[in-house]
Amino acid sequence: MLPAVLPLLTACAGVLGPGTLDAHFEPSEGTSHAGVGESTERAQSFTVENDGTLAQIDLWVTVSDDASPLQLQVVRLDDAGAPSVDPADVVLDMTAKPAGLLRNESVWFEIPVEKNAPVTAGEQLAWTASAPDDVWGYGLLGAELDEDGEAYKGGGNCDRAVGNYEWKSCDGGADDFGFRIWVDTGD
Numbered sequence: 001m002l003p004a005v006l007p008l009l010t011a012c013a014g015v016l017g018p019g020t021l022d023a024h025f026e027p028s029e030g031t032s033h034a035g036v037g038e039s040t041e042r043a044q045s046f047t048v049e050n051d052g053t054l055a056q057i058d059l060w061v062t063v064s065d066d067a068s069p070l071q072l073q074v075v076r077l078d079d080a081g082a083p084s085v086d087p088a089d090v091v092l093d094m095t096a097k098p099a100g101l102l103r104n105e106s107v108w109f110e111i112p113v114e115k116n117a118p119v120t121a122g123e124q125l126a127w128t129a130s131a132p133d134d135v136w137g138y139g140l141l142g143a144e145l146d147e148d149g150e151a152y153k154g155g156g157n158c159d160r161a162v163g164n165y166e167w168k169s170c171d172g173g174a175d176d177f178g179f180r181i182w183v184d185t186g187d
């Protein structure tokens, strides 16, 4: 449950997000940096906190000067806790352009979701990031600890290298990527 003062604080900070802030991990400092590009894809599992539809997904990244659009998916997990590769388990599949982002600095890549992607409180999903046309155009920033000294407990991160190795359970990730999920709850 979010504290009632959060929307006010967010508005004061000038980062009024769409809908309700759902699963998120916002460490004060990035202690890890994982490249996305060529055949390497990264994922972070998370636990949905609200019923509704995905409104926006924010990823904490660095973007190189020549980055191509990012392929972003939200998928269900398979029985092993890994991102499912079954097309029936894809909740969202979209491309996001990094227009207007500061290059080579840590930024929040705010990605509005315009497709109808329903989510349910309590279900565990994963977002996956890939840039198949790119040579390490993106880095995902992460950390083991957030400002409260606790790692994100609703999931973890994992990766795959297409043609080399497949997704494994995200629960084994030593750290978590910085991210924010926003849900339109219809209120």
Ligand SMILES: [Ca+2]
Pocket (backbone or CB within 6 Å): 151, 152, 153, 154, 155, 156, 157, 175, 176
């Ligand atoms: Ca975790």
